[in-house]
Amino acid sequence: MMQKKLMTALACSALAVSSPAALATDVFQLEGIGAVSRAMGGTAVAHDVGAGGMLTNPANLSFGANDREVMLGLDLVTTDITVRNKANGESVDSDTHSKNRGPYLAPQLAYTQRLGNLTIGIGAFAQGGLGTEYGRSSFLSRATGGADTGLENSSRLLVLDIPLAASYKVSEALTIGGSVDALWQGLNLDLLLGADQVGSLLGSGRAKGSLVPVLAGLPALQGAHFSLTKNKLLGSGVDAWGIAGRLGLAYQLTPLTRLGASYNFRSRISDMEGDARLTAVDGVVGQIPLEGKIKIRDFQMPAKLIIGGSHRVTPQWMVTADVSRVFWKEVMKDVKVAFEANAGGNLNILLPQNYRDQTILALGTSYVLNPEWTLRAGARFASQALRSDTLFAVIPATPTKHLSFGFSYAVSPDSRIDFAFSHALREKMENGSLPNTSAPIEVRHSQNNATLNYTLTF
Template sequence: MQTTALRLRSLAAFSMALGTVGGAHAAGFNLLEQNVSGLGNAYAGSAAIAENASTIYFNPAGMSLLPGTEFSAGITAIKPSFKFSNDGSTGPGGTPITGGDGGDAGKWAALPNLYLSHQLSPKWHVGLGVGAPFGLTTDYEQGWKGRYHSEKFAIESININPSVAYKVSDQLSIGIGANWFQIDADYRLATPRPVPNVGVFDMDTRVKMKGDAWGWNAGILYQATPSTRLGLSYRSRIKVTADGTTKLKNRTIPGIPDGTPLSKFDAEATIKMPDTAIFSVVHDLNPSWTLLADVSWTGWSSIPKLTIENSGPGARDSELDLRFKDAWRVALGANYHYSEKWTFKGGVAWDQSPVRQAKYRPTALPDNDRYWLSIGAQYRMSKNATWDVGYTHLFLRHTDIDNDTNVPERGLTRGSYKNSGDILGLQFTYRF
């Protein structure tokens, strides 16, 4: 017991030093990539499969299927692509706008995760998970046509999730966890500044904020038949108040060196991170084939807008009108148990975006419905050690933008995006 407690404390301490980078590869800026063992199935069956300790995130009740002590760690490389083509964008107040199309706003990102579960008794399990459930990075070339809406928007998060599971009977298990969640945001854009008798020039605006809060998650696992298992899980909303600064620096105003600080304000924003619910089914068709299915819901309507409140002499608040809608996701997958050492995986998914109208599509998140095509493999190198590898390609619908929510200050961004994404991951699991 003391050894397990020491391991849990060591994992928690290591997690505090773990950097997280947002990739935004579930719809919105939710990150499903909380393990790699599920990546090859497009995360079908995520709340019922309980293959390893990463079940702590998807359904903590799944720990009841894990004997002894289990450690799992993985890393996922994510490459989104957001390529804008202009079709009638204007500057503030409808004035002509200069600049390019911004290049590819998607960049490589690395997403790590860590999990540890331990069986205290035949009925009780405890565990700890560390990951990044939300993240986003869009990074355009400076001076592009949509620069007054966004040039860079980055969200990074970390979530520490201690959990406990109780085996009620041979058929039913329940689990619950607490979540300490921290978010960092970095928002950069150009702000127009009129100079009397000269013209309108750009200033660099950068908002940096950080905040943390607590939430919870819970799940149920039910063995309906010897070959069919059902899972139901829920993660709560988390209301985060982040604070930091808004800084303005010169970019093009004549007579002032570029980069000269012009203003600094205290900044604050409150955001309700959405709750999620997952229903999963796992069915062993025969000794060679396992079928998996998922239906999940995300309460994105908790974010109708994002308001950044600035305080100080001359300060003005900034607002993004988002009007996010709740979203659904459906996934189907299959595992082929080729041998005692090898299992091959596949999966498909439809992932609905919270952004439904071109008018409210932000340049910071040029999101749309996406389709997942996934493959993966699992290699059991020994009785206790397992490697997982997975790959997903994301196909996105044609994505129009016609954002005129603040033409007087930011202008109109009109055009279309060609979007796609690739995800590649590697995970190691060891059972003591």
């Protein structure tokens, strides 16, 4: 029990927060692990990106220049999210209203060691997440009929990946690798559904349970609010542990060209569980809070296939390209919510999402100026996984285009600093459809991400 609490504390501290943020950029996943990959558009499958490569293609761990490496890093993610009510022009920004959200400060830690043809590695990385903070006084906190509820609308999903990876050099040309990963994810969520949204869920068979007739029997139901949040710097209302893994290979096609491929398996994470409050909002009776337990069932990270290549145009200049297919459709059909009231009664809701599978093209380049300085740049273009008619204001994981740059500086022959900056171009999406929104909304979302790594070799 103590070990589980320790690991959960590590998971929380790896994604601590303090003002507005949404950590993920490829839906719920970061667009590259480590500063080398991030600066080069997230490319990582066919060139050495350091210890962070164990989360993309572990086969590339064999290409490190030294027998042992320790990497320490930090991600900083900030966002600009605005939601506008298209019916009346009101808008609200995701901003700091509690201790619960960003910017995300996400530490990275990894160690690799070469043992002959075998290289092993272990690490702890922020894989992704999301976060919004709209407060208690915007139009998102108004129930049907215009009643100001004073109830919060916000979210925070955190995903921590702890891989144990290995890479083996089969021949001078072929390297293979794999990893087994422990995954932790935690969720905070405050969500108000208007009476029209509740009615839509009931009418489509997406809301069931013994509490349904109780809600339907209220004299003037105006909405229902779920709160599963720990309003603390570190903490999640519901969380769970699970496993995942990946396989990869790299092939040196010519002395100047390398090809790579990897497959990340779909996660197997337990249902996220914790305490929650369901508040019925009624125009006659007022607000009726019900304390209980809640589960977010089968919330998984998707499988991903990546193929790519790297080519040295000159001894100093390298170009890279990766193509990814991310299988969101399999794991994000519905958000499955199961609530059990302490006083008795249950409510099971399926919130539709219907994500599409996503295709991503990543491009990168690096240039060695001298033994101390290496410059990098990249771009990333993705298809849109979210559908406009199922968009939630609290889940605006919409950016699809990124530009990035960075550098490495060799502090000494045994240590270097890597830096990357990535900008997600502003994306706009609209939704005027029940049940995921009552008012027609327009969401605008852009994002900045800075990554700093320090690597010591010995």
